[in-house]
Amino acid sequence: MTTTGMYRQYAAEEYAPHVEPFYLPVGDEVELFEAAFEQKIPVLLKGPTGCGKTRFVEYMAYRLGRPVSHIRPAGGVAHPDGGLPVITVACHEDLTASDLVGRYLLDADGTRWIDGPLTRAVKTGAICYLDEVVEARKDTTVLIHPLTDYRRLLPVEKLGQVIEAGDGFLLVISYNPGYQSALKDLKHSTRQRFIAIDFTYPPRDVETRVIARESDVATEVAAELAKLGEKVRNLKEHGLGEGVSTRLLIYAGRLIARGIPPRRACQVAVVWALTDDAEIQRSIEEVVTSIFE
Template identity: 55%
Template structure:
């Protein structure tokens, strides 16, 4: 493995608690190099799952956080000017395809559609990436796999994947785990007691029931880990929940009062 790709190898196992058969299914899709799409709400463990699988398969992982300003050149590469003249620099997608990494495009629908079109030749039988500016055609390395994630519930009709893109991928659905599993995750990640973790999960479940009724998004597992981490350092649970759970997800005074009341119920 060369130095370019070695930096993307995950050395330490990222903790991931399987919820169903997603680990086995992903291993099967990697075996046939099927492009994969992970669908689910923000902060439910999609990124951690990809990190865990890359570690388990012992493959480098190149992650790209997609945004609306991202261009095709940001993904595939561009010519740069330095003291020696002009040189080509591969983008993250080109590095992954050339050297055999898993390339993870996080929240892919945030990118413009004219940008995401560049992934199409990599997601069918061709498995190629054209570098049009350079006049090169990269034949994807046998170990290369493309993984994308997005949150279907958050996207508007203007911001959704085209069918021509979706149908190139296999898909795994993710959601927040059930109470016992989520409690186990929060306990493991933060060091708080099972009792405290269970209370945090109960607060999140209350908030998730309000999604679409005043809240755009529920409280995620990631946010519970933030709250638990604060409590583990000695922060008062009410203050920890205010900072990590309630204030980030809403500015509406009535909704904040309702969530603060839920915190008071459990703590």
């Protein structure tokens, strides 16, 4: 870590959550993840946006890296004040294999090789989290195949090397089945290398606690927001592609906590954030005005 006056900067493989991220388990996902980590089974997190997948990964990294944790990995690089390092790669449609593995860069007198995030994670034994993996080009997903079976190897073609994954290395990918079109589906050969943990939006009472905790609003307000979430999610597939995320509800809560009137807060954080369709906006707004005074 380098600390300048303005910001803190980490090497990708050094970053690890150093405060326990807040995460409220809904089911047995924590146990499942722990078991998978121990058994080195790659994990696929399925679920709609903003339901807590990324938070879950950070939470697990922290949890697994804690000294008190009974499954502290032998080879993993435990961060002094936090958990396992997590390298997150947000996948996009132009993400290529070299973006993940590494590439030559031009240097003063020729070229210099630089490791990509995946290579770094493999080398240091970190959790590598490929967010929205289906967005990446299909040829790149094939790259992770040797990493995700018994071999746990990363071939680096351009260097003519094969890297063995460190002990703590775990590949976690996330995937939102909701809005991916048939065109963008995971190949079965990829899919069947992961166990899948299904995430949904938390039930109303859990979500209430999450909102209350994350946005610092009174429990009553959080409950109303959770209620709004539940109602709006009823509209999924009936005009809305995706239900409102917990994240958005938290944003609304934060605005309310800062003194923005609830109806207005929901309008900007929920209604307008969700859709551009005027009629659906109006419908959701009616739900908002029914719930909030």
